[in-house]
Amino acid sequence: MSENFEPTNIIVTGGCGFIGSNFVHYVVNNHPDVCVAVLDKLTYAGNPENIAGLPADRVELVVGDICDAALLDELVPGHDAIVHYAAESHNDNSIDDPTPFLRTNVEGTFCLLQAARKFGVRYHHVSTDEVYGDLALDDPARFTEETPYRPSSPYSSTKAASDHLVRAWHRTFGVRATISNCSNNYGPYQHVEKFIPRQITNILDGVRPKLYGDGRNVRDWIHTDDHSSAVWTILTKGEMGETYLIGADGERSNIDVLRAILTRLGKPADDFDWVRDRPGHDRRYAIDSTKLRRELGWEPKHTDFSEGLDQTIAWYTENRAWWEPVKAATEARYKAQGQ
Template sequence: MSTFLVTGGAGFIGSNFIRYVLESTDHRVIVLDKLTYAGNRSSLEGLPANRMTFMQGDIADLGLLDELMPQVDAVVNYAAESHNDNSLNDPRPFVDTNILGTYALIESARRHDIRFHHISTDEVYGDLELDDPDRFTETTPYNPSSPYSSTKAGSDLLVRAWVRSFGLRATISNCSNNYGPYQHVEKFIPRQITNVIDGGRPRLYGEGRNVRDWIHANDHSSAVLSILERGAVGETYLIGADGEQNNKAVIETILEVMGEPAGAYDHVVDRPGHDLRYAIDSAKLRTELGWLPQYSDFRAGLEDTVQWYRDHEPWWRPQKAAAEAKYQLTGQ
């Protein structure tokens, strides 16, 4: 049995990872979360109190981190500012959390010789042309295009430097777009689902040709646990489930799953600098660590996700009005 410090554990993919770990292993978890608007304490409700401890705090607080590190065997860093639109409106929180917060974590982990795993994104690689036969690999050069992706790229480089310069026992994973339970309604898939639940219409950026490589949050969680258990220190692993879909197809599938006409959506102004296509080659993770995704059927995973939002309105309802008000200010 190990004890993990999971930062950002009240957020979307962090809370899914905690649930996965507590349900599939005997490990313990200490959760550290600042509880910004994207963190939701209720995402951790119902989990065993004897195996999970919650602490509200900032990952940039070195004093707090130095108190926590001796209590854990590994750190899993999910804490991040991660919404592209928000980074275009106000980049500063992204620098504070993604750069300065990561620095504090790896510096404390180095001092206490704690195993460290850093969660990152495929957006650090920039984008691909729609007809490009290639996919991102661990050796693809970084080419971020937004304040969000550039600060995540910077945090990755900090981790790599601490591995090489100070011997930090760290790994990195870059994952494609996640979907599933407990995702904030400002994000693409839950926004469309909850719009339809409310009797409204989904909103599609531009023509909806932008392609994302979708992965269910449970598959992301199982991959991260595989890296913690079997990954080689100093290595980067790309996590993907071969789930490429363009945004138009995703909205049309959501509408069909929810019993609505496939064309019942509205086009809105496109996001500035909107990346065209992300695509992950996860061969290294699959061949070296033996990992495989369980949600290989995107439509089936989407059906489960739609049902979760239908069944958990008390969880997402308090977020909805504020999220839509922010989008209305930008005509989206």
Template sequence: MSTKKILVTGGAGFIGANFVRYTAEHRPEYRITVLDALTYAGNKDNLAGLDGVELVVGDVCDRDLVDRLTADTDVVTHFAAESHVDNSLYDPEPFVRTNVHGTFTLLEAVRRHGKRLHHISTDEVFGDLPVGSTDLFTENSPHNPSSPYSATKSGSDMLVRAWARSYGVHATISNCANNYGPYQHPEKFIPRQVTNLLTGERPRVYGDGTNVREWTHVDDHNAAVHTILDHGTAGETYLIGSSAERSNREIVELILELLGHQADAYDHVADRPGHDLRYANDSSKLRALGWRPRYGDLRQGLADTIAWYRDNQPWWQTHKTIAETKYAEIGR
């Protein structure tokens, strides 16, 4: 088995760190370098216990650093992004800088050195779908972003498509449904509800809670990325999804049940501006490459995730305090 080098931008964040862990366990042919700015969402503790992983602390917008790291790798997986919708509504500038300019910086380095790139994106770039419909996003769905976060991710997707077409960059894109699993920051929906309950607080749901998401376990997401790296076609986009659709209210009620609480023991708070109604992906193009989600049972995936947060309270307690202070400032 020949050794290959892989650069993981944003590899100390939630999905990126889980990708590093998945790769270290399942793909030992890769030598892994992580580039991460270690902002509030990037945490070197997410990589604790991993041998042979090089962590470079730096900014994806740093042209010289990105160029040097790209020149010394075979494959680049681009996870680095500002990613929380509420934060983008509160302060959009970092999202424009990291998601758009950072992707441009990386694309130029990949172009100069002729490297393979996979760009991680979100189904939120497509806008939303009607609740109650059977419509699905496809790779050909038009982009219709509704938040600064999704708008900047849409911009980054378009840059990758343009560089692939205009310059022949060997790049692929994946747009994934909502992820859940270990190491996710407690500002996000599922870990916020879980950690509320673990600290004696009630879960909170935006609006009436009928907004629907398709939930994909982070390990299934990262297995899909490797499938695309191995078998995907340059210039193509692939949608990742588990087909496990649930409303926000259903998710909270399931978490309450799994933690032994009454199903109605949660509060409704003011809705998020421009809150998308429903996300759901047609992942048949990816499945044709051989990928299948291991966590088809959302209940089991949530139970495993809850157990991780229960067993790793020192990891999230400080993050939780900071996140809840910020939520209090904006009334959510």
């Protein structure tokens, strides 16, 4: 059944990553009575600078692995909830080597569920719309909570597996769990391997950006702040055992997004290079978030994609020191993959 849950001490896994760190900022800025323990392994995608400057009396960084059961036995007691963001999430990397994805996304989720079960802690699982596979470009349908799972990549298949674990631990062991599946996020602190920041930083570096395949692949974009507010809504108001899809009606083709970035940065709209497509590249994602809006009263605030994109470009322009240290290695990896 639904509950009005008011946590005061939460664990955020992967809280130094892109979406996790934005959630930590959201909680600190909007819920002054809540303290956050960030559990992060600090892999290449986790950057402690993402939460630097947040008040030390409210945000604690615990460097560790979600697969470390002994660490979880020490950390979880005394907390109200686990909000699980930590994941290997980059499709290209999962194609190159699926191994870390199995360990983090499947085994890591198992370990956290066992800890939630052992200590009676509320658990929220952050997942992706990619577990549903893809839609045809001319298909009017959108993903709903009832859409069958049909993952395409090593990444999305491991996230699908983790979703199933959550449902099983709720039904069999009574873990107070919810799941959210969200569309593509954009905003500050996103690693430069991802689509929007990669294009922005290439242009800022004077490098022609690169576009997969025919560029017609469609993603349903949501600002990370809206994702954060949705997760908080589900954590505090969601019905146990339920899944909620998070989206802001932001469908855009990759080529349209790239051209918008080029134009905003003073470049011709066709000033990019085509590269070979990603294997198994999903064509279209689209989210129907009616259930979340109707049952829990959530609404996105950043519904103007153009305005959100302007803010994101401005952030990367003003924070070169944040992304420059990892840019060269990222592009070298893409070059080795022919992309």
